[in-house]
Amino acid sequence: xxxxxxxxxxxxxxxxALNALETKVASSGLEQSLIELVKTRASQINGCAFCIxxxxxxxxxxxxxxxxxxxxxxxxxxxxYTERERAALAWTDAVxxxxxxxxxxxxxxxxxxxxxxxxxxxLTMLIATINAWNRLAISFRAMPPVKKASSAA
Numbered sequence: 001x002x003x004x005x006x007x008x009x010x011x012x013x014x015x016x017a018l019n020a021l022e023t024k025v026a027s028s029g030l031e032q033s034l035i036e037l038v039k040t041r042a043s044q045i046n047g048c049a050f051c052i053x054x055x056x057x058x059x060x061x062x063x064x065x066x067x068x069x070x071x072x073x074x075x076x077x078x079x080x081y082t083e084r085e086r087a088a089l090a091w092t093d094a095v096x097x098x099x100x101x102x103x104x105x106x107x108x109x110x111x112x113x114x115x116x117x118x119x120x121x122x123l124t125m126l127i128a129t130i131n132a133w134n135r136l137a138i139s140f141r142a143m144p145p146v147k148k149a150s151s152a153a
Contacts (some may be wrong), residue, residue: 004140020134021129028122032062034088036082037072038123039130041089042096044073046134053144055130087114087124095127 007104026035028094036059056069071078075089094101101107103122111120136142 001141001142003143007136007142009044015153018129018132020080020124022133025122025126025129028119028125030119030122030126033091034085035062035126035137036064037068037085037127038088038092040069041072041092042127042130043134045096045130046138046139048134048137050137050142050144084114088139092127093122094129095124107132 018117039055040052040059043055059069060066065080068078068080071080072089075081075086081089087110088106091103094103094107111123115123
């Protein structure tokens with residue numbers, strides 16, 4: 001697959017607006033580890049290789065464990081996430097797949113049990129933002145950097 005365009009260069013002012021939203025969400029008070037889990041999970045659902053690569057690396061830089069990253073695709077069955085993280089991941093799944101789920105009341109109640117109203121809005125904006133990035137990266141075929149494997153001697 002080959003990149004279609006560099007969307008950063010094609011419309012820098014528009015991308016700056018999305019970056020500003022990203023910055024605002026990052027400083028909203030949500031835990032950095034939670035932010036990276038949500039970004040990675042939404043990217044998994046959307047199949048965005050560029051974003052999965054980026055956010056798993058970012059998560060590791062912020063202290064996330066390999067085990068939790070490996071198990072993220074099966075988070076419901078994995079006992080390594082807190083109740084707050086589980087609520088955020090359930091909301092991530094529901095909001096990312098909104099056309100199918102319509103953000104069900106039971107998941108909303110699970111989120112509200114763990115997050116204040118403001119945190120719920122910020123979490124939802126986080127999910128919306130990563131979904132926007134995923135759509136840009138997938139649409140324009142952003143490619144993750146590929147490291148060449150070292151040959152065995």
